């Protein structure tokens with residue numbers, strides 16, 4: 001994982017409840033956890049990606065690297081979509097399916113914000129552990 005000051009952030013791509021998302025100089029997206037959120041949603045997405053079944057991975061934005069406590073994470077860059085482009089069919093455990101949570105990557109529409117309780121439950125992950133910033137990210141990925 002590059003050091004934060006080596007990442008060269010160009011502009012804000014979006015801002016949600018828990019993170020701001022930045023365009024980096026190497027054309028990726030960096031998800032920076034808001035103060036008081038302690039990297040939890042980045043840690044959740046990282047763990048979800050590493051436990052997801054191949055079928056689920058097909059609709060998730062692939063993460064690239066993460067800081068050891070999740071405070072920032074680099075993921076594949078996507079483009080915003082229109083409301084009518086949200087996929088019509090997706091698993092019912094994806095409960096937060098608003099259009100701002102999806103992006104276009106190449107010719108696919110993928111879920112960019114998958115730090116969602118329904119997915120954590122579906123995969124049988126320990127929500128308490130995901131919220132504990134003293135546990136290193138690698139440990140969350142152990143199967």
Ligand SMILES: Nc1ncnc2c1ncn2[C@@H]1O[C@H](COP(=O)(O)OP(=O)(O)O)[C@@H](O)[C@H]1O
Nearest residue numbers: 014015016017018019021029077078100112113
């Ligand atoms: N991979 C990405 N590429 C481009 N923009 C993104 C990407 N991921 C998120 N965004 C933008 O940043 C916003 C906030 O990211 P999101 O993952 O939804 O964070 P939060 O957990 O705070 O809601 C999104 O609504 C979207 O506009």
Ligand SMILES: [Mg+2]
Nearest residue numbers: 016017101113
């Ligand atoms: Mg969001």
